[in-house]
Amino acid sequence: MARTWLQIKVDLLGGGGVRCDPPPGRIFIVGPSHTFEQFANAINAAFARWDLSHLHHFELANERLIGYPDDSFGSDLVWLDHAKLKVAREVKRGAVFEYVFDLGDNWRHRCAVLSEKADPVEEYGPVPDGPVAIWGWGSIPDQYGRRSFDDGGESD
Numbered sequence: 001m002a003r004t005w006l007q008i009k010v011d012l013l014g015g016g017g018v019r020c021d022p023p024p025g026r027i028f029i030v031g032p033s034h035t036f037e038q039f040a041n042a043i044n045a046a047f048a049r050w051d052l053s054h055l056h057h058f059e060l061a062n063e064r065l066i067g068y069p070d071d072s073f074g075s076d077l078v079w080l081d082h083a084k085l086k087v088a089r090e091v092k093r094g095a096v097f098e099y100v101f102d103l104g105d106n107w108r109h110r111c112a113v114l115s116e117k118a119d120p121v122e123e124y125g126p127v128p129d130g131p132v133a134i135w136g137w138g139s140i141p142d143q144y145g146r147r148s149f150d151d152g153g154e155s156d
Contacts, residue, residue: 003032005118006088008039008111008131010099012047012138015107016145023110024138029118030131036066036082036090042131043099043109048140054102058082058111060090061097087131107143 008030011023026046030039040056057067057079066080091097091113099109120127123134146152 004088005032005120006030006091006093007114007116007118008087008091009114010043010046011110011112012140013108013110015100015102016105016141016143018141018145020138020141022138024140025136026133027114027135028131028133029120029123029128030087031120031128032086032088034087034131036085036087037068038130039087040067040082040099040101042133044101046133046136047101047107047109049101049143051143054104056099056101057103059098059100061095064090066090102143105143 006029008028009025010028011025012020013023014020024047026043028039028042028046036058040058044052044056055068057065059065064080065077066085067082068079093113093115095113097111099111101107101109118134124132
C-alpha cells in the first residue's frame with residue numbers, strides 16, 4: 001500500500017480500582033484517514049467495553065487533549081475534537097501517548113506507535129474501514145468488576 005498504516009500497541013494499565021499487572025494489550029493497525037474517534041471505538045471494542053456512555057480522551061506527549069469536546073468537564077481545558085483529528089497526522093513512529101476511557105473510573109491505556117509500518121491486506125485481509133486489533137494477549141477485566149451474569153458489579 002502506498003499510504004502508511006501505523007501499528008499501535010495499546011496496554012491496559014488499569015482503572016476502576018484495578019491495577020493490571022501484567023497489562024493485557026492489543027496491537028492495532030491504524031490507517032492514514034482514521035480519526036481518534038474511530039481509534040477510541042476500536043480500543044473500546046477490543047477491551048470488551050459494552051457501556052459506551054462514558055467520556056474518554058487521548059493525551060499526547062505534548063499534553064494536548066483529544067476527545068469529545070465537553071465544556072462541562074473542565075472549562076479551563078482545551079479539547080481537540082476526536083472526530084476531526086487523524087491519528088497518523090498527530091502521532092509518528094516511536095510516539096507514546098495515553099488513552100483514558102470513563103473519566104470517573106479512569107481506565108488508563110498506554111499507546112505506543114511501533115516502528116514497523118503495517119500492510120492492512122497482509123495483516124488483516126480486506127482493508128478495514130477503521131482501526132482494528134490484529135493481535136492481543138491477557139485477561140480483560142470487566143469495566144464494572146462483574147464476574148458473572150448475576151453479579152451486581154463493583155464488589156470486593
